[in-house]
Amino acid sequence: xxxxxxxxxxxxxxxxxxxxxxxxxxxxxxxxxxxxxxxxxxxxxxxxxxxxxxxxxxxxxxxxxxxxxxxxxxxxxxxxxxxxxxxxxxxxxxxxxxxxxxxxxxxxxxxxxxxxxxxxxxxxxxxxxxxxxxxxxxxxxxxxxxxxxxxxxxxxxxxxxxxxxxxxxxxxxxxxxxxxxxxxxxxxxxxxxxxxxxxxxxxxxxxxxxxxxxxxxxxxxxxxxxxxxxx
Amino acid sequence: xxxxxxxxxxxxxxxxxxxxxxxxxxxxxxxxxxxxxxxxxxxxxxxxxxxxxxxxxxxxxxxxxxxxxxxxxxxxxxxxxxxxxxxxxxxxxxxxxxxxxxxxxxxxxxxxxxxxxxxxxxxxxxxxxxxxxxxxxxxxxxxxxxxxxxxxxxxxxxxxxxxxxxxxxxxxxxxxxxxxxxxxxxxxxxxxxxxxxxxxxxxxxxxxxxxxxxxxxxxxxxxxxxxxxxxxxxxxxxxxxxxxxxxxxxxxxxxxxxxxxxxxxxxxxxxxxxxxxxxxxxxxxxxxxxxxxx
Numbered sequence: 001x002x003x004x005x006x007x008x009x010x011x012x013x014x015x016x017x018x019x020x021x022x023x024x025x026x027x028x029x030x031x032x033x034x035x036x037x038x039x040x041x042x043x044x045x046x047x048x049x050x051x052x053x054x055x056x057x058x059x060x061x062x063x064x065x066x067x068x069x070x071x072x073x074x075x076x077x078x079x080x081x082x083x084x085x086x087x088x089x090x091x092x093x094x095x096x097x098x099x100x101x102x103x104x105x106x107x108x109x110x111x112x113x114x115x116x117x118x119x120x121x122x123x124x125x126x127x128x129x130x131x132x133x134x135x136x137x138x139x140x141x142x143x144x145x146x147x148x149x150x151x152x153x154x155x156x157x158x159x160x161x162x163x164x165x166x167x168x169x170x171x172x173x174x175x176x177x178x179x180x181x182x183x184x185x186x187x188x189x190x191x192x193x194x195x196x197x198x199x200x201x202x203x204x205x206x207x208x209x210x211x212x213x214x215x216x217x218x219x220x221x222x223x224x225x226x227x228x229x230x231x
Numbered sequence: 232x233x234x235x236x237x238x239x240x241x242x243x244x245x246x247x248x249x250x251x252x253x254x255x256x257x258x259x260x261x262x263x264x265x266x267x268x269x270x271x272x273x274x275x276x277x278x279x280x281x282x283x284x285x286x287x288x289x290x291x292x293x294x295x296x297x298x299x300x301x302x303x304x305x306x307x308x309x310x311x312x313x314x315x316x317x318x319x320x321x322x323x324x325x326x327x328x329x330x331x332x333x334x335x336x337x338x339x340x341x342x343x344x345x346x347x348x349x350x351x352x353x354x355x356x357x358x359x360x361x362x363x364x365x366x367x368x369x370x371x372x373x374x375x376x377x378x379x380x381x382x383x384x385x386x387x388x389x390x391x392x393x394x395x396x397x398x399x400x401x402x403x404x405x406x407x408x409x410x411x412x413x414x415x416x417x418x419x420x421x422x423x424x425x426x427x428x429x430x431x432x433x434x435x436x437x438x439x440x441x442x443x444x445x446x447x448x449x450x451x452x453x454x455x456x457x458x459x460x461x462x463x464x465x466x467x468x469x470x471x472x473x474x475x476x477x478x479x480x481x482x483x484x485x486x487x488x489x490x491x492x493x494x495x496x497x498x499x500x501x502x503x504x505x506x507x508x509x510x511x512x513x514x515x516x517x518x519x520x521x522x523x524x525x
Contacts, residue, residue: 060342060365062486063244075343079363122503124510162366163379170370171477175485182489186496193500200511214512 017210024209025133025227031210032227034133040206042096049089053152054185056082061178083160086153093149100142103133110136133223141187148187151180238351243341258333258353258418259396261405263326264428264456265466266437267412270295270309270324277407278307278328281392301327303380306389307404310467316459323459325466326404326413329376329389331355331452336474339482340371346386353418353452354391362386373448373472391452418452425454432458447473 016028021037035043056078058065069075113121113136120126121137128135134142158165158173165173195202201215216224238256275297279285284304289297294311301308312323335355338347346361347368357368357377362385368377369386377386392402400406401415414424425442432440441460444450457463463470 060363062490063246063342063344064490066244066344075361076363079365122507124507159365163369167370167375167475168477171475171481174367174370175477175481178481178485178489182485182492185493189493189496189500193503197500197504198507198509200509218510218512 017208021209025223027213027227028210030213032213032216032224033209034205034211034216035209037209039099040209042092042099043206045092046089046096049085049092050188052085053082053089054181056085057181061181083156086156090149090153093146097142097146104139104142106136106139110139113137113140128219129221131220131222132226133220135220141191144187145184148180148184152177152184155180239348240351240353241335241338241349242345243338243347244344254351256351259391259416259452260331260353260418260421261391261402261453262414262416262421262424262456263453264412264425265323265325266428266432266440266456266458267410268309268324268326269410269412270311270322271409272297272309273407273409274326274404274413275305275307275309277403278389279305281395281403282306282390301376301378301388303378303382303387306387312465312467314459314465321459323465325455325457325468327467328404328453329355329391330374330448331389331391332373333449333451334474336371336373336448336478337368337377338371339474340367340478342367350393352396354393354396355452356390356393357386357388359383359385359387371474371478373469373474418450418454421454425456428456429460432456443468445469445472447471 010029013029013031017031017033020026020028020033024033024036024039026033055068056072059067059069059075059078060082066075069078072078072081109130117126118137121128121135155173155177158169159177162170195206199219201211202219205211213224213228216227238251238254279287284306287298287302287305290299292299294313296309296311298305298308306328308327310323310325310327314321314323331354333353335347335349338349338355341347342365343361343363346358346363347355348358349355364379364384364386366377366379366386369375369379377388379385380387392400392404395402396415405413405415414421416424422442422444425444429440429442437458439459439461441457443455443457443460443463443466455466455468457466457468459465
């Protein structure tokens with residue numbers, strides 16, 4: 001293992017990472033492949049369909065965001081595109097769910113992430129020594145996202161074809177769609193923040209697919225040990 | 232249908248869509264007297280003709296009624312109902328159409344800017360240019376009036392002949408009525424006419440007679456004299472119509488709270504960053520160059 005700092009561009013490393021794109025949890029040079037290419041493609045499919053759904057839905061939600069409709073060619077286009085983007089979003093989330101569910105099984109002690117552990121984590125005071133590839137918060141986010149997507153689809157279908165459903169159901173589904181989307185969007189804001197500004201080095205795991213060893217040891221020490229074969 | 236000659240009082244999904252208040256324009260209203268309606272359907276025909284809606288295939292519903300309910304291509308429907316009252320048969324007819332509420336649920340529910348407008352004279356109209364055909368107005372309407380047209384992809388309903396009214400004519404249905412059970416004029420005049428007729432009915436064997444101008448939606452631009460005013464449901468009218476609670480709750484409570492939550496989340500993320508900074512490996516001891524060997 002070379003002890004010299006990583007050069008700005010290491011073509012041999014790039015080639016090695018590309019060669020290892022179908023594998024993950026392996027050390028390549030001094031980088032660890034965290035997400036194989038297929039996982040990254042699924043993640044960005046979810047992200048793109050989410051944002052198309054969000055930006056076509058927001059101008060229908062409130063005229064404060066009416067300007068967003070211009071991005072897609074007007075509110076009429078949004079009304080047409082939003083439900084289809086939602087269906088695509090649901091398909092992408094379903095692909096993500098089945099691709100990652102095996103890694104997302106929660107251990108009993110991770111349940112505490114629903115409560116105080118999450119706030120300890122956000123204050124950078126949590127003891128992460130037992131954190132594997134995904135921490136409890138990430139797992140909870142995984143399940144709530146899947147649940148939220150199903151909720152948005154079910155309520156959205158009623159809103160898509162409103163006149164085929166009874167009045168009370170329409171009123172209820174519009175409310176539930178609103179509440180679900182707000183909670184979803186709030187959690188996505190934090191997801192993006194934690195994945196970029198708050199935790200440097202994380203974003204690369206979803207683009208290049210790799211993280212540094214120092215990153216892995218800091219955020220996911222147990223996973224780091226597994227990858228390095230130190231158990 | 233977008234009669235720009237008229238001043239607008241309210242406009243759907245518009246942050247600042249208030250009236251200019253330059254002129255004082257009195258509210259208008261239709262007057263319908265169900266007790267003198269003979270069910271001739273001249274108003275139905277006049278509506279189809281004036282609004283170029285064309286013929287509609289009728290549907291037998293076991294009475295003289297043309298269609299089971301209003302339709303995207305049929306905005307004026309005489310409803311027929313038979314009731315046994317005190318051992319006698321009563322044949323009840325009512326002209327059903329948009330009620331032009333003073334507080335329109337359709338307008339409140341509509342998400343498309345200026346797709347539903349309320350003119351200063353109280354007429355509530357769909358502007359098809361802006362309508363996106365989402366159907367929220369049907370959810371917001373306490374009278375089940377707006378209809379989605381598969382042909383145009385837009386919502387459609389009675390315009391109160393805004394194009395005629397704006398040039399000083401009465402609506403086509405009023406013009407066609409042969410019995411004088413339909414009138415058109417200022418809201419005040421129509422309410423006075425209605426009250427006089429109700430007094431007349433009360434004096435002639437209809438003690439329950441009443442004028443239907445429900446307060447729950449701020450009054451309507453269609454006032455209806457009902458012989459059995461204590462049973463508006465016999466005429467297919469809600470006893471106390473209101474903008475659905477779900478719509479009110481959604482627009483006035485859930486939406487503002489949701490907006491604050493989303494904007495608040497963005498601010499919270501910035502606040503977190505300023506307060507706690509980033510979580511990363513610091514110092515030479517933890518750097519790439521000093522890792523334990525694999």
